[in-house]
Amino acid sequence: LKVSVSDIDIPCAFGPAYEGERVRGADLHSQMGGGKTQCTELVKRAEMSEIEDGKVIVVGKDIPDLSEGDTLDLGIFIQIAGREFQEDFEPIMERQIHHLVNYIQGIMHIGQRDISWVRVGKGAVDKGFTLKDIGVVLHAKYHQEFQKIVDKVQITLYTNKEDVAKLTKQARAEYKTRDERVDKMTDEDVELFYSCSLCQSFAPNHVCTVSPERTGLCGAYNWMDCRAAFEINPTGPNQPIEKGDCLDPVLGQWKGVNEFVEKASRGAVTHYNFYSMVIDPMTTCGCCECIAAMLPSCNGVMTVNREFAGETPSGMKFTTLAGVMGGGASSPGFVGHSKYNITQRKFIKGDGGLLRMVWMPKMLKEEIKDRIDKYGEENGYPDFYNMIADETVGTTEEEILPFLEEKGHPAMSMDPLIG
Ligand code: SF4
Numbered sequence: 001l002k003v004s005v006s007d008i009d010i011p012c013a014f015g016p017a018y019e020g021e022r023v024r025g026a027d028l029h030s031q032m033g034g035g036k037t038q039c040t041e042l043v044k045r046a047e048m049s050e051i052e053d054g055k056v057i058v059v060g061k062d063i064p065d066l067s068e069g070d071t072l073d074l075g076i077f078i079q080i081a082g083r084e085f086q087e088d089f090e091p092i093m094e095r096q097i098h099h100l101v102n103y104i105q106g107i108m109h110i111g112q113r114d115i116s117w118v119r120v121g122k123g124a125v126d127k128g129f130t131l132k133d134i135g136v137v138l139h140a141k142y143h144q145e146f147q148k149i150v151d152k153v154q155i156t157l158y159t160n161k162e163d164v165a166k167l168t169k170q171a172r173a174e175y176k177t178r179d180e181r182v183d184k185m186t187d188e189d190v191e192l193f194y195s196c197s198l199c200q201s202f203a204p205n206h207v208c209t210v211s212p213e214r215t216g217l218c219g220a221y222n223w224m225d226c227r228a229a230f231e232i233n234p235t236g237p238n239q240p241i242e243k244g245d246c247l248d249p250v251l252g253q254w255k256g257v258n259e260f261v262e263k264a265s266r267g268a269v270t271h272y273n274f275y276s277m278v279i280d281p282m283t284t285c286g287c288c289e290c291i292a293a294m295l296p297s298c299n300g301v302m303t304v305n306r307e308f309a310g311e312t313p314s315g316m317k318f319t320t321l322a323g324v325m326g327g328g329a330s331s332p333g334f335v336g337h338s339k340y341n342i343t344q345r346k347f348i349k350g351d352g353g354l355l356r357m358v359w360m361p362k363m364l365k366e367e368i369k370d371r372i373d374k375y376g377e378e379n380g381y382p383d384f385y386n387m388i389a390d391e392t393v394g395t396t397e398e399e400i401l402p403f404l405e406e407k408g409h410p411a412m413s414m415d416p417l418i419g
């Protein structure tokens with residue numbers, strides 16, 4: 001028996017019309033995540049007998065317990081059961097949280113995975129919004145939009161620090177498993193790439209093309225996920241793209257992709273390169289986990305992750321870079337990308353690859369250390385990790401250049417970045 005949920009029982013207005021709406025400083029009541037507290041999302045498959053459909057549990061404080069200006073940890077844990085529901089569908093369901101929570105009037109959702117950010121507006125609180133409503137919305141919309149695969153949905157919202165930390169630990173292990181599912185695949189292996197246009201409501205001309213060696217810039221969708229999303233919803237935002245003739249194997253450009261992107265961006269973007277940030281890079285939307293920027297005086301590039309709030313050698317913080325870049329344009333010299341993509345074999349290969357990387361925030365470097373080490377070893381620089389500068393070395397090109405020279409960083413002896 002399929003449950004049909006037509007009305008969504010929450011005190012706020014709800015719908016796509018509110019998706020692009022911002023909750024600005026003066027309207028802000030409280031917030032979860034966004035670098036101030038932890039905010040994590042996880043969808044897991046459950047057995048039919050394990051969960052109760054429609055059950056939404058809030059463990060810990062909720063909005064009525066907060067005062068204006070408060071912050072709170074938040075863990076959104078969604079369990080889905082269904083005869084047709086596969087583990088492969090978990091990332092797809094999880095990525096829906098972004099637009100579905102944004103559909104609630106007065107609530108803003110940014111990011112994904114363990115770097116999510118929920119901003120609750122005063123107007124929504126006046127109407128009676130509580131965190132439980134997030135669960136009510138997700139339950140209803142999952143049934144509505146994914147009828148074929150969803151039988152039962154149970155949602156738990158954790159707000160105690162310890163509970164959120166525990167969920168975050170579990171979630172990170174799941175993200176790792178998902179990421180590694182494309183590890184052995186190459187772009188040459190497949191004839192089909194997948195588009196993702198989920199973010200067009202925020203960045204109207206933006207189209208991600210997801211290949212095995214270039215995961216979506218939000219980090220939440222890889223090639224496998226897009227393929228599964230297409231299977232679930234053949235007319236949805238993830239479409240197969242016949243890559244067609246390769247126009248440039250070094251920069252990573254294909255005829256079929258260009259044609260698709262031109263149509264999907266309504267003519268705004270006619271072509272882009274998968275493996276370059278210098279020459280016609282892929283478009284960027286505001287969801288990116290990291291933004292890379294050229295550092296011409298160091299003959300290299302840097303990248304910064306969303307959680308790093310400090311200055312960078314590009315002269316801009318993450319938020320400034322995202323503001324300039326996140327509208328869906330292709331901006332030579334900059335590109336948004338996922339954390340996982342940094343150590344994928346083709347990352348900015350056309351610009352010299354990861355060996356061009358001269359600066360990263362320490363926290364990001366540490367997070368992906370194992371994979372940087374592996375890359376360094378495979379590419380003739382086993383000590384590469386220690387050659388990448390971070391904020392403890394400096395936050396300007398001038399400050400980090402002597403360090404790079406002293407370490408014999410590979411970018412020092414590469415061809416000029418700009419030809
Ligand atoms: Fe899809 Fe790209 Fe948006 Fe991720 S950032 S949801 S891959 S369009």
Ligand code: ZN
Pocket residue numbers: 199202218285286287288
């Ligand atoms: Zn986006």
